[in-house]
Amino acid sequence: MTSPWTSLLLGLLLGGGSASPRDTSASPRDTSRPNFVLMMVDDLGIGDLGCYGNKTLRTPNIDRLAREGVKLTHHIAAASLCTPSRAAFLTGRYPVRSGLAGDLRPGVFIFNAASGGLPREEITLAAVAKQQGYATALIGKWHLGLNCESSNDHCHHPSVHGFDYFFGIPLTNLRDCQPGQGTIFQLQKYLPYRTLGLVFGTAVVLHWCGVVPLRRRLLLVLLVLLVAAAALLAGFIQIFPNLNCLLFRDHQIVEQPFTSENLTQRMTREAVDFMERNSARPFLLFFSFVQVHTAMFASAAFRGTSRHGIYGDAVHEVDWSVGQVMQTLERLQLRDDTLVYLTSDQGAHLEEVSAGGEVHGGWNGIYKAGKSTNWEGGIRVPGIVSWPGQIPEGAEIDEPTSNMDLFPTVVRLSGAELPRDRAIDGHDLMDLLQNKVQRSSHEFLFHYCNSYLNAVRWHEPNSSSVWKAFFFTPNFHPEGRAACFHTHVCFCTPAYVTFHDPPLLFDLSRDPAESRALTPDTEPNFQRVLAAMTAAVETHRGSLEPVESQLTAGRLMWKPWLQPCCSTLAKLCQCSHDQDR
Numbered sequence: 001m002t003s004p005w006t007s008l009l010l011g012l013l014l015g016g017g018s019a020s021p022r023d024t025s026a027s028p029r030d031t032s033r034p035n036f037v038l039m040m041v042d043d044l045g046i047g048d049l050g051c052y053g054n055k056t057l058r059t060p061n062i063d064r065l066a067r068e069g070v071k072l073t074h075h076i077a078a079a080s081l082c083t084p085s086r087a088a089f090l091t092g093r094y095p096v097r098s099g100l101a102g103d104l105r106p107g108v109f110i111f112n113a114a115s116g117g118l119p120r121e122e123i124t125l126a127a128v129a130k131q132q133g134y135a136t137a138l139i140g141k142w143h144l145g146l147n148c149e150s151s152n153d154h155c156h157h158p159s160v161h162g163f164d165y166f167f168g169i170p171l172t173n174l175r176d177c178q179p180g181q182g183t184i185f186q187l188q189k190y191l192p193y194r195t196l197g198l199v200f201g202t203a204v205v206l207h208w209c210g211v212v213p214l215r216r217r218l219l220l221v222l223l224v225l226l227v228a229a230a231a232l233l234a235g236f237i238q239i240f241p242n243l244n245c246l247l248f249r250d251h252q253i254v255e256q257p258f259t260s261e262n263l264t265q266r267m268t269r270e271a272v273d274f275m276e277r278n279s280a281r282p283f284l285l286f287f288s289f290v291q292v293h294t295a296m297f298a299s300a301a302f303r304g305t306s307r308h309g310i311y312g313d314a315v316h317e318v319d320w321s322v323g324q325v326m327q328t329l330e331r332l333q334l335r336d337d338t339l340v341y342l343t344s345d346q347g348a349h350l351e352e353v354s355a356g357g358e359v360h361g362g363w364n365g366i367y368k369a370g371k372s373t374n375w376e377g378g379i380r381v382p383g384i385v386s387w388p389g390q391i392p393e394g395a396e397i398d399e400p401t402s403n404m405d406l407f408p409t410v411v412r413l414s415g416a417e418l419p420r421d422r423a424i425d426g427h428d429l430m431d432l433l434q435n436k437v438q439r440s441s442h443e444f445l446f447h448y449c450n451s452y453l454n455a456v457r458w459h460e461p462n463s464s465s466v467w468k469a470f471f472f473t474p475n476f477h478p479e480g481r482a483a484c485f486h487t488h489v490c491f492c493t494p495a496y497v498t499f500h501d502p503p504l505l506f507d508l509s510r511d512p513a514e515s516r517a518l519t520p521d522t523e524p525n526f527q528r529v530l531a532a533m534t535a536a537v538e539t540h541r542g543s544l545e546p547v548e549s550q551l552t553a554g555r556l557m558w559k560p561w562l563q564p565c566c567s568t569l570a571k572l573c574q575c576s577h578d579q580d581r
Contacts, residue, residue: 035338036284042293045348047365061323069386080378083108085345090124092407092426101451102551113563116555117145117156125410127162132414135278137165140288167270177245178295253566254578260297344381350483369482372489374447399440449492469503
């Protein structure tokens with residue numbers, strides 16, 4: 001127990017008033033079950049951390065966390081874009097199973113006023129922990145939907161999926177939310193805005209007129225509206241850039257547009273407050289950083305502290321925040337009772353360049369390409385797990401693991417059982433982390449690009465080889481660069497990829513940089529390996545049950561009746577209700 005003076009001092013050091021009072025009504029802590037602090041940085045490259053080889057950025061707190069636990073060096077994100085990767089992390093399932101994988105170019109939600117989201121039927125690790133008596137909180141980025149039929153029904157809100165408390169942004173950090181950096185509609189090659197505009201026009205008319213048979217005159221009006229909507233949608237969003245920049249506390253918008261400069265500091269204070277309030281009971285904290293996703297920002301204390309511009313400054317601020325979380329656990333004497341996990345949702349975004357020409361992307365080390373691809377640079381991410389006394393210190397594991405593995409790990413350690421009515425693709429990590437087994441439970445991992453099966457990874461039994469086969473690869477531009485600067489991210493749709501028959505085959509145990517594709521002439525096991533992978537793909541596809549996609553044009557588009565707004569449109573949806581905190 002800390003004194004009120006300690007809480008007050010911490011609050012002042014973190015830039016605010018006194019910390020929130022602890023919840024003293026909770027029952028005594030059950031020390032047989034650990035707390036969970038799960039930290040996910042946005043778009044952080046595996047090569048951006050000192051513990052993974054970086055020599056030019058300072059990440060002492062994350063490096064210490066790695067020394068005090070296990071560093072996973074073959075840790076894989078289940079998708080290379082934010083929305084599907086986060087769905088997989090929370091549910092332990094490939095995103096295609098929950099409908100969080102579509103066949104359109106934007107493989108993520110790009111509007112708050114979209115109707116898609118993580119289906120209510122999905123079970124998250126937060127929901128499991130809550131059922132087991134844990135206090136649960138999401139601090140930071142959600143990006144898994146918000147509303148279904150009205151501007152405040154919150155059918156996809158984090159509270160629907162097991163989080164008792166939410167302080168953060170429902171979408172993601174976009175250029176809309178940074179003064180002078182433009183809007184997402186500058187990326188016209190990235191977004192199918194014409195399609196979205198047409199569907200938007202259709203939805204507006206059908207919503208206001210009702211779904212009824214249309215007469216010829218109404219059809220003519222509809223056609224005119226469709227053409228107008230396609231032209232006006234982008235302009236409307238540019239007039240009202242605040243529509244995507246919301247900061248929530250639970251179900252209330254507390255800032256619109258949010259101020260990003262001090263956002264990480266505010267989120268850190270919220271994380272500290274949550275741990276203090278619930279130190280007497282088991283808790284699960286998902287700290288989902290807004291940094292280091294574009295648009296780049298860093299608070300004044302970190303600006304200019306790195307050799308890599310604003311991106312490096314943001315990495316330094318994330319490391320500071322991790323340090324604050326760890327210091328709080330130590331101060332509350334909860335360090336030995338807490339499993340801490342740190343990762344990134346996918347690899348660094350290589351194509352992010354500011355209007356002034358400054359590169360805002362990170363470094364993926366030796367690994368090829370980056371975010372939005374299934375080359376290793378897009379999906380091999382940091383993975384650090386620490387639990388003093390339960391997990392060895394200073395260990396390094398090079399076995400294939402996945403961000404989906406956190407779901408079954410949390411389920412087991414919280415005292416629950418895995419759901420039996422659905423496929424769970426993750427595997428409990430504890431035996432591997434505790435050195436009780438030497439090999440990962442993942443024999444095959446399947447890599448999707450949107451809803452398209454892009455590649456498969458095989459950790460062959462009784463062998464050190466990890467094979468990886470690509471069925472198609474993105475068309476890079478310009479030539480010689482492992483990135484897609486012409487479209488801002490690489491796309492999965494047929495016009496932007498090259499298909500391979502036979503598939504491109506690599507042995508990652510010998511060539512982790514994926515620099516030399518194998519052939520029947522250079523690899524005697526070529527046909528045998530591809531045959532095993534083909535059989536595994538067929539088995540995997542047979543396990544997929546039909547599910548309604550949440551990333552169709554109809555669910556991705558902006559719908560005016562779903563738009564959250566903390567004031568009237570006449571006041572441009574602006575408010576700031578949280579400054580007193």
